[in-house]
Amino acid sequence: MAGKPVLHYWNARGRMECIRWLLAAAGVEFEEKFIEVPADIEKLIKDGSLMFQQAPMVEIDGMKLVQCRAILNYIATKYNLYGKDAKERALIDMYTEGILDLTEMMLQVVISLPDQREAKISLLKEKTKNRYLPAYEKVLKSHGQDYLVGNRLTRVDIHLLEVLLYVEELDSSLLAPFPLLKALKSRISSLPNVMKFLQAGSQRNSPINAKQIEEARKIFKF
Amino acid sequence: MAGKPVLHYWNARGRMECIRWLLAAAGVEFEEKFIEAPADMEKLIKDGSLMFQQVPMVEIDGMKLVQTRAILNYIATKYDLYGKDAKERALIDMYTEGIVDLTEMIIQLVVCPPDQIEAKISLVKEKTKNRYLPAFEKVLKSHGQDYLVGNRLTRVDIHLLEVLLYVEELDSSLLDSFPLLKALKSRISSLPNVKKFLQPGSQRKPPPDAKKIQEARKLFNIK
Numbered sequence: 001m002a003g004k005p006v007l008h009y010w011n012a013r014g015r016m017e018c019i020r021w022l023l024a025a026a027g028v029e030f031e032e033k034f035i036e037v038p039a040d041i042e043k044l045i046k047d048g049s050l051m052f053q054q055a056p057m058v059e060i061d062g063m064k065l066v067q068c069r070a071i072l073n074y075i076a077t078k079y080n081l082y083g084k085d086a087k088e089r090a091l092i093d094m095y096t097e098g099i100l101d102l103t104e105m106m107l108q109v110v111i112s113l114p115d116q117r118e119a120k121i122s123l124l125k126e127k128t129k130n131r132y133l134p135a136y137e138k139v140l141k142s143h144g145q146d147y148l149v150g151n152r153l154t155r156v157d158i159h160l161l162e163v164l165l166y167v168e169e170l171d172s173s174l175l176a177p178f179p180l181l182k183a184l185k186s187r188i189s190s191l192p193n194v195m196k197f198l199q200a201g202s203q204r205n206s207p208i209n210a211k212q213i214e215e216a217r218k219i220f221k222f
Numbered sequence: 223m224a225g226k227p228v229l230h231y232w233n234a235r236g237r238m239e240c241i242r243w244l245l246a247a248a249g250v251e252f253e254e255k256f257i258e259a260p261a262d263m264e265k266l267i268k269d270g271s272l273m274f275q276q277v278p279m280v281e282i283d284g285m286k287l288v289q290t291r292a293i294l295n296y297i298a299t300k301y302d303l304y305g306k307d308a309k310e311r312a313l314i315d316m317y318t319e320g321i322v323d324l325t326e327m328i329i330q331l332v333v334c335p336p337d338q339i340e341a342k343i344s345l346v347k348e349k350t351k352n353r354y355l356p357a358f359e360k361v362l363k364s365h366g367q368d369y370l371v372g373n374r375l376t377r378v379d380i381h382l383l384e385v386l387l388y389v390e391e392l393d394s395s396l397l398d399s400f401p402l403l404k405a406l407k408s409r410i411s412s413l414p415n416v417k418k419f420l421q422p423g424s425q426r427k428p429p430p431d432a433k434k435i436q437e438a439r440k441l442f443n444i445k
């Protein structure tokens with residue numbers, strides 16, 4: 001009988017946050033072991049715990065899983081948040097991948113060098129407004145249901161909420177032309193597990209500031 | 223009763239090639255509609271066929287699927303190449319993602335500015351030799367089986383073969399220190415569907431040449 005999943009990552013959103021969200025939404029308690037100095041990650045590598053010498057890594061059900069999508073897919077399957085059949089999974093995957101592309105752009109803005117940041121932010125806002133938000137608004141409009149796929153909560157509703165909150169942090173006016181997305185954002189935020197995760201004191205991570213990024217850049221050399 | 227899957231992409235490897243490989247390995251015949259001019263792409267966008275205005279896009283079983291991983295996952299599930307349970311799928315996904323990371327590095331070489339290309343090639347070779355190949359050699363060594371997961375053919379054996387061929391194209395000496403990977407490469411290459419796909423005249427795409435690279439540079443910028 002396995003204990004709680006253990007998440008290995010920095011004390012930051014980065015590429016682990018979507019995993020925290022999904023576990024929280026599924027009502028799964030988890031522990032975190034934060035990487036604070038290079039020696040922490042060197043130890044994990046030396047122990048053979050990181051298949052590609054990279055974090056995130058999640059210890060779950062006797063496995064040491066790396067690679068976000070592998071981890072997310074396993075959690076979604078285990079907690080029945082991955083649709084009812086292959087066709088639903090295909091839609092969930094397609095929608096999830098779009099969200100991950102947008103999230104990746106946001107991550108690139110966070111770690112970008114200061115002289116590139118403004119251009120990257122412009123591009124991000126443009127893609128958000130013209131490519132991604134319209135795509136998801138269109139899905140909701142097409143079936144008029146409360147959830148993106150299969151008329152019930154699946155992982156992709158959680159992924160979408162997470163990225164909508166980041167869009168809002170970037171520029172809240174971006175959401176203005178998308179009433180169905182705003183409604184979904186409200187609705188999913190009100191689910192008990194999600195509401196709990198949104199409250200102060202949860203394991204949800206806050207945005208990183210420029211000073212923290214520069215410190216991390218020096219310590220971890222990126 | 224659906225017809226053959228239809229693949230929409232340029233006549234190049236890019237992000238569609240892994241999908242071609244998987245369909246071929248599964249013995250599935252497919253059609254291709256090549257994007258040859260910006261107008262082709264604009265038409266697909268205008269028709270609402272591309273959820274994020276990007277390709278690859280595959281028409282399969284009444285769906286117009288975009289996003290490489292969504293497409294691969296669907297095909298792997300449909301043709302029973304995705305393991306027998308969630309834990310096998312977790313291993314398959316973890317291994318596949320590593321392969322995708324390496325493949326992505328290799329793809330990026332194609333659109334790398336000439337002044338950076340030597341440094342990038344060095345980096346790719348270093349990661350191949352010190353991170354990726356050892357990781358997969360270690361998996362094979364750990365169980366001594368003929369396939370990466372579950373002692374039978376799954377999608378990740380096909381993905382691995384594909385990237386090993388690209389590694390070989392980049393620098394064949396990279397594979398020297400990995401006997402189990404070399405053996406797997408031989409073994410998977412000999413499977414009937416794979417052997418057929420490896421022969422000239424199949425839908426497998428060649429490495430990009432200078433002209434293709436110019437085109438790719440333009441098209442990736444549009445993307």
